[in-house]
Amino acid sequence: MKKTKPIIAVAVLSALMFVSCTKASKSENQSQDAAQTTTQARAEYIEVEPNVRLHVTDLGEGKPVVLIHGYPVSDASWEYQYLPLIKAGYRVIGITLRGFGQSDKPYGKYNYDQFASDIKTVLDKLDIKDATLGGHSMGGAIALHYVAKYNAAHVSKLALFAAAAPVHTKKPDYPFPLFTKEEITKWVDLVSVDRPGLLNTIGERFVLSPTSVSPGIGAWLGGIEMQSSAYAMEQALIALRDEDLRGDLPKIKIPTLIMQAKQDRIVAYALAEQMNKAIKGSTLIPFENSGHALFLEEKDKFNAELLKFLKQ
DSSP states (O other): OTTHHHHHHHHHHHHHHHHHHHHHHHHHHHHHHHHHHHTOOOOSEEEEETTEEEEEEEEOSSEEEEEEOOTTOOGGGGHHHHHHHHHTTEEEEEEOOTTSTTSOOOSSOOSHHHHHHHHHHHHHHHTOOSEEEEEETHHHHHHHHHHHHTTTTTEEEEEEESOOOSBSBOBTTBOOSSBOHHHHHHHHHHHTTOHHHHHHHHHHHHSSSTTSSOHHHHHHHHHHHTTSOHHHHHHHHHHHHHOBOGGGGGGOOSOEEEEEETTOSSSOHHHHHHHHHHSTTOEEEEESSOOTTHHHHTHHHHHHHHHHHHHO
C-alpha cells in the first residue's frame, strides 16, 4: 500500500499537467484564430449583380470614408488620399464605378441611378455604418444623388470635390455650367472617333496649367483613363450631359463639405456656390491655385480640409 500512494500521486500530477497543457494549447489556438480573423484580407472585388463586379480598395481601420472617382478614371486616382487617411486613423474605401478601371465593363445602363445602386450594394455588403461619402467631378454628382435617392443610407456626411452638379450643361433657366449640351455632345461623338483625342481634350482642361502636376502624374492619370471601356465612357458622358440633380439638393440633410477651385475649367465655381446656397448648413472651401484636379494640384490643402471635416 505504501508503494501505491506515490504511483497515484504521480498519475494525478501527470493528468493535471496534461489538462493544463491542453487548455494552454487551446487558448493559444483561439488567440491565433482571432488574429487571423482580424487580419483577414478584404475583398478586392464585390459583385453588385450577376456577372458585374466592382473593384474596391479597402484599407485601414476606423471610421469609414468612401470615395467615388471622377470621369473617366478609377479608385486608383485617390492614391494620394489613401495613405493620409489611413495614417489619420480612418478606414478608406475607394469604389471604381462599373465600366472604369479594373471594374467589370458590362453592356447596359451607365446613368446616375445605376451608379448609385451599385454603391448602395457595395455598402450593404460591407455593412458600412456612419461613413463620410466623398466624390470628385461626376463622382461628386453620383455621391450627391446617392444621398438623396437612399436617404443617406450608411452615410452621415457628404463631401463634394469639384462636383459636376447639380447640372453639367447650361439650360435656359440655369446658366451656371461652363458647357452647352452641344459642346458635350461633340465630346460624346469623339469617343467613337478618337478616344485618345477626347482624353487629351479633357486633360488640357483638367489642371490649372501644364506645370500644375508633374509629367509623371500626367502619364499615370492617362494610363488609368485608358483602362475605361469606350462604351462606358460614351454612356457616362451622356449621363453627365443630361442628368439634372437640382431636385436632389433639398433632400440633402447631412453635414456637407464642398471643395472647389475658383479657376476650374471643367466645373464652374458658380456651381459650387449654387450648391452651397441650396444645401442647408453646407460649407464651401475655395481653392485658389488649382484647376479641376484640386485633389492632386493642392493635395496638402485638400487632405487637410478633408481631415478637418472628418473630425468635426
